[in-house]
Amino acid sequence: MSSFPEIWKDHITDAEVIAGWKAEMSVSIDVSDVKWILTCSAGVNALPLANGVHAYLISETIFRVNACLNKVDKYGNQQQAKTWHHAHMKQEIQEKTIGSSVSEKSERKQIAKSFGMTVLGMRHSGKSEEFVDEMFTQKQWNDLLPRCDYIVVILPFTPEMRNMFGKIKFKLIKLTAFFINIGRRNRVIQNELVHVLMDKDIAGAGR
Structure with a gap:
């Protein structure tokens, strides 16, 4: 995932798979379409879908x-x-x-x-x-x-x-x-x- 919002901003709401995660995505993501989020970090506290999924x-x-x-x-x-x-x-x-x-x-x-x-x-x-x-x-x-x-x-x-x-x-x-x-x-x-x-x-x- 690019560091530049202008590259991913127009596509984030259509994505089913997101490779890489940034906190600023939380304000724009439509969770109904996302099937898979890949994060390279050790923690998942910032992920919008982490609460209660397990x-x-x-x-x-x-x-x-x-x-x-x-x-x-x-x-x-x-x-x-x-x-x-x-x-x-x-x-x-x-x-x-x-x-x-x-x-x-x-x-x-x-x-x-x-x-x-x-x-x-x-x-x-x-x-x-x-x-x-x-x-x-x-x-x-x-x-x-x-x-x-x-x-x-x-x-x-x-x-x-x-x-x-x-x-x-x-x-x-x-x-x-x-x-x-x-x-x-x-x-x-x-x-x-x-x-x-x-x-x-x-x-x-x-x-």
Whole structure:
């Protein structure tokens, strides 16, 4: 994609494939015709189509992470070897409590409810949403975190979200709780997460 708007400006609304992306395209793009955007950058925060496009995949990833944390793979290996050991399985998700940031998509909450989980949500406005049993605002971490058996972080990329999770918030989490970060790693202070895992202050973490 050329750096000069006069070259691509008259064609952007007719494009089905865009190779290269520039922020100034956001004001003119007609998203109904675009099938594919190719970007060479590491981040996709400026893309107009990035929000919610992988809702099902993210939901599935969260529950696959839970299976790994609970060492389901070890049970499969033991079955093949015809041996048995409890493998220190942590817990089942049935009737547990999951806390998550809330996006416009509801697939993740629907799946959690199908497992009989209590779903606690967090959004800036605190507005209620279907499939969420109780909603919190970002000023209510102290109320939300101690109640969760699973904390799922899917926060947007904004400066105030940087290093959102560190030792102060980890101290609010149950010793038996799992922390799952599906968003960018800069939401979490990594060395402080490593310390709480080594000290067994939480049950486990995944991403």
